Amino acid sequence: MKKLAMAKTSLLLLLSACLLAGCDKRFILLHPKGPVAQKEYDLIVLSAILCAIVVIPVLALLVFIVIRYRDKPGNKATYRPEWNESKWLEVFWWGIPIVIIGVLGFYTAKTTFALVKPPVTNVKPVTIQVTSLDWKWLFQYPDQKIATVNYAEIPAGVPVQFVLTSDAPMNSFWVPQLGGQEYTMPGMAMRLWLQADKPGTYYGSGANFTGKGFAHMKFKVVAKPQSEFLAWTKQVKKTAPALTKEGYEKLARQGLAEKTAFSSYPAGLFEEIVDKNGGKYMSHEMKHGHGHMHQHDEN
Amino acid sequence: MKDFFVTGDPLIYGADAAIVVTVVAIVFVLTYFKKWRWLWREWITTVDHKKIGIMYIICSLLMLFRGGVDAILMRLQLAMPDTKFLESQHYNEIFTTHGTIMILFMAMPFMFALFNWVIPLQIGARDVAFPYLNALSFWLFFFGALLFNISFVIGGSPDAGWLAYPPLSELSHSPGVGENFYIWGIQISGIGSLASGINFLVTILKMRAPGMKLMKMPLFSWSVLASCITIIFTFPVLTVTLALLFVDRFFGAHIFTMDGGGNPMMYVNLIWMWGHPEVYIVVLPAFGIYSEVVSTFSKKKIFGYTSMVFSMMIISVLSYFTWVHHFFTMGAGADVNAFFAITTMAIGIPTGVKVFNWLFTMFRGRIRMTQPMLWTLAFVPCFLVGGATGVMLAVAPADYQYHNSYFLIAHFHQTLIGGVVFGYLAGLYYWWPKIFGFKLNDRLGKWAFWLWNIGFYVCFMPQYALGFMGMTRRVYTYGWDMGWAPYNLVSTVGAFLMGIGFVVQGWQIIYSIKRGERDLTGDPWNGRTLEWSIPSPPPVYNFAKIPEASEQDAWWEMKKKGIKPTATSYEAIHMPKNSGIPFLMSVCWFIAGFGLTFHWIWIGLAGLAGVGICLLARSFQYKTEYYIPAKEVSRIEAMYRRGA
Numbered sequence A: 001m002k003k004l005a006m007a008k009t010s011l012l013l014l015l016s017a018c019l020l021a022g023c024d025k026r027f028i029l030l031h032p033k034g035p036v037a038q039k040e041y042d043l044i045v046l047s048a049i050l051c052a053i054v055v056i057p058v059l060a061l062l063v064f065i066v067i068r069y070r071d072k073p074g075n076k077a078t079y080r081p082e083w084n085e086s087k088w089l090e091v092f093w094w095g096i097p098i099v100i101i102g103v104l105g106f107y108t109a110k111t112t113f114a115l116v117k118p119p120v121t122n123v124k125p126v127t128i129q130v131t132s133l134d135w136k137w138l139f140q141y142p143d144q145k146i147a148t149v150n151y152a153e154i155p156a157g158v159p160v161q162f163v164l165t166s167d168a169p170m171n172s173f174w175v176p177q178l179g180g181q182e183y184t185m186p187g188m189a190m191r192l193w194l195q196a197d198k199p200g201t202y203y204g205s206g207a208n209f210t211g212k213g214f215a216h217m218k219f220k221v222v223a224k225p226q227s228e229f230l231a232w233t234k235q236v237k238k239t240a241p242a243l244t245k246e247g248y249e250k251l252a253r254q255g256l257a258e259k260t261a262f263s264s265y266p267a268g269l270f271e272e273i274v275d276k277n278g279g280k281y282m283s284h285e286m287k288h289g290h291g292h293m294h295q296h297d298e299n
Numbered sequence B: 001m002k003d004f005f006v007t008g009d010p011l012i013y014g015a016d017a018a019i020v021v022t023v024v025a026i027v028f029v030l031t032y033f034k035k036w037r038w039l040w041r042e043w044i045t046t047v048d049h050k051k052i053g054i055m056y057i058i059c060s061l062l063m064l065f066r067g068g069v070d071a072i073l074m075r076l077q078l079a080m081p082d083t084k085f086l087e088s089q090h091y092n093e094i095f096t097t098h099g100t101i102m103i104l105f106m107a108m109p110f111m112f113a114l115f116n117w118v119i120p121l122q123i124g125a126r127d128v129a130f131p132y133l134n135a136l137s138f139w140l141f142f143f144g145a146l147l148f149n150i151s152f153v154i155g156g157s158p159d160a161g162w163l164a165y166p167p168l169s170e171l172s173h174s175p176g177v178g179e180n181f182y183i184w185g186i187q188i189s190g191i192g193s194l195a196s197g198i199n200f201l202v203t204i205l206k207m208r209a210p211g212m213k214l215m216k217m218p219l220f221s222w223s224v225l226a227s228c229i230t231i232i233f234t235f236p237v238l239t240v241t242l243a244l245l246f247v248d249r250f251f252g253a254h255i256f257t258m259d260g261g262g263n264p265m266m267y268v269n270l271i272w273m274w275g276h277p278e279v280y281i282v283v284l285p286a287f288g289i290y291s292e293v294v295s296t297f298s299k300k301k302i303f304g305y306t307s308m309v310f311s312m313m314i315i316s317v318l319s320y321f322t323w324v325h326h327f328f329t330m331g332a333g334a335d336v337n338a339f340f341a342i343t344t345m346a347i348g349i350p351t352g353v354k355v356f357n358w359l360f361t362m363f364r365g366r367i368r369m370t371q372p373m374l375w376t377l378a379f380v381p382c383f384l385v386g387g388a389t390g391v392m393l394a395v396a397p398a399d400y401q402y403h404n405s406y407f408l409i410a411h412f413h414q415t416l417i418g419g420v421v422f423g424y425l426a427g428l429y430y431w432w433p434k435i436f437g438f439k440l441n442d443r444l445g446k447w448a449f450w451l452w453n454i455g456f457y458v459c460f461m462p463q464y465a466l467g468f469m470g471m472t473r474r475v476y477t478y479g480w481d482m483g484w485a486p487y488n489l490v491s492t493v494g495a496f497l498m499g500i501g502f503v504v505q506g507w508q509i510i511y512s513i514k515r516g517e518r519d520l521t522g523d524p525w526n527g528r529t530l531e532w533s534i535p536s537p538p539p540v541y542n543f544a545k546i547p548e549a550s551e552q553d554a555w556w557e558m559k560k561k562g563i564k565p566t567a568t569s570y571e572a573i574h575m576p577k578n579s580g581i582p583f584l585m586s587v588c589w590f591i592a593g594f595g596l597t598f599h600w601i602w603i604g605l606a607g608l609a610g611v612g613i614c615l616l617a618r619s620f621q622y623k624t625e626y627y628i629p630a631k632e633v634s635r636i637e638a639m640y641r642r643g644a
């Protein structure tokens, strides 16, 4: 039985090692850099603690029982082969998980509703239209009329409304340090609010498998102070080439792409992508986030 | 025809050679030892649930091997950043076949093997309710699995993930035949699974020994009942979903593509309406096994029997109402997500209750560390953590961060390996002596046990960490930049440890066939339920005299009161006759599936016509049963008694 107990202890050690390792910067989920990611992080911590409250005592109980009630000669522990019921014990262990799940369920529902809204409401949000392609990401800035491939720049401290679609199989847009992912689906435009509190460069990737080049669908989101962000958009406007219709078609073909910026794109490109992939069949409501997400007028 | 055989990869040429050599060897051995007739009479045409169970186990272990090799290949590719071992296409095929095989062609047949071995014996019946249908279920599974597996060397494997989401799995993005193999392999075996679900449900409801009220029934039988109900409600959903996908692919419809007015989200919903209950279909029987094992090896009645029954039924009902947790991130409203988050967490409640009841069955008992008990004890902590991470995943906003990451991968492997595989292995070690008449070697078994267990944690704990580091599932390669390398390397080491554990188990079986401890009593573990009241291996008819079972743990009570299961006089026993039709009909299904996979419509139709002919032929068979005369029964029984 020593062995099993040892396995248990080493498991606990391993778990705590993992927790300690959480301080390591590479554990990006544990280092949220914006209000959305922060709320999700808080729930991760809360749920982990609530689970630990059940799991750790039960593990200890298991070890105790297995050691104490082993069938070996001379074991003096009580042996009651017919004892198989206890109302109070049963009430107790139906009760514990019910309470825990109750608490967790309450906070889950609360945050789920909260995350539908922009993280802060006193700042004018920025909109970025995201299209997942085989196998690269296209970002369009409808307010600035510029576009980028495989990277995006955003102003820090400003809520960003990402509008997601796909001109390829369904993918998922994920920038862990700013917040959780959401699917990009052909023919649909989904909304995802994210925000970076501080300037920095954040890792992003496609999370839902789309075939051969999927593993290479990584991108960086660069958050800059508002003024630098504006300067960047101006610079792109001035120096980058334009994205033409043919240019887009070439970009949309299967293959990988380098980071690029474009000073303009064909008017209505995003809406056209949504429509041609079936958006035209969707009711307006469905197309825009299944009728539940916050509506936003694109101009 | 140039696309017919898969070409260009040395791994696959190796497999081609291995397959040819194996087939030639099998044909040679059968011919040389004149065993063809034996094979046909004793196995291919059998309707005996015990033999069908053995065939299921053999297939399932072979599939565990194939799925395991897939896993090792993937882990080799991921061991280090930028590895050039597998290219992306090959990696994508491997994770697709790995997932599909492990769930549908390993876990499901393993589960049906245990149903077949145990259910009739445990409830005091002579066979299942529909023995002929039972044989048909097995052969449908067999040929479905065969069809799926040949895609490896003929035509090309599916590569769109184990649930084949459209539009990736549609003609537009998967023009090859791989997805067709996927559809038909699963459809054909799926019909068999549905039939088994009905068969065992009826068996349990109608064929219990006199006196065995439902609330006196052993918990494994209860778990099978719960699992079968779930099968019956959900497998039709799978069949319809895949049929619609086939309509898209074969007739160019747009049911699941947006262009043309269909909707892929419909597919995602439908496939998980089957997919989520499916994971409970496989884990519920494992819960049943743990209950039997814990009680037997603690020499104590199961604690909280009524709670155990209710919790299983609650799980089986709740499992229909949680499917959306597999795609919280598809953009349903906050109300929908909150609802499904809470239903999902709620499953943790009855599951937690079961854990407490297992613990308190051991409490004040006398625990024997046999092989089945070891796997059960290993299951408890593993499943606790797996269930806890499940609850964490159920927190919808948090799932936006875990979804599609290695955290998710670690969660479901922990529940599927720690819950399902450990459970089935516990069941295998527990009932093996009943079916084969000898125990599996203890020393080798312990080696395998520790290799599997240590290997498991070494392999999957780092994957939780990788999830927190942002590593997504289904990537065939990654770079040095994110710091994922060390965790992946450790994980690969763990995979190898489990692989070695499996090899040791293979050796354990071979070794024990020659040297295993023989069981002459029929009751090697000092068991509590009816299957231990008859000899091992049991005679064809199982029970010479149908036992009375008016108490829970019927056999235990009989032993306590000194009642012997033997009789002085016997009656003739009514038994089902063997039949070759299940096999032939399944061959026809295979031909049909193969034809439709390659769009060879005439072959497909010919196969379907064959199925129709088999159905007709069966309906004109009148003499499908026979009697074993009373004299023969008493001769067999006397023989057993002399042996014991």
Ligand code: HEM
Pocket (backbone or CB within 6 Å): B279, B280, B282, B283, B325, B326, B327, B344, B345, B347, B348, B351, B386, B387, B388, B389, B390, B391, B393, B394, B395, B399, B402, B403, B404, B408, B411, B412, B415, B416, B419, B420
């Ligand atoms: C307390 C019990 C459990 C809870 C609360 C739970 C919760 C979840 C949730 C929320 C997900 C979706 C996560 C995501 O995709 O982001 C998930 C995935 C999964 N779970 Fe569980 N789970 C539980 C038990 C189990 C059991 C018992 C099994 C199997 C026997 C299982 C197998 C799976 C599988 C296979 C997947 C992922 C499939 C895929 O995406 O390919 N889970 N679980």
Ligand SMILES: [Cu+2]
Pocket (backbone or CB within 6 Å): A185, A188, B265, B330, B331
């Ligand atoms: Cu949608």
Ligand SMILES: [Cu+2]
Pocket (backbone or CB within 6 Å): B275, B276, B279, B322, B323, B325, B326
């Ligand atoms: Cu699920």
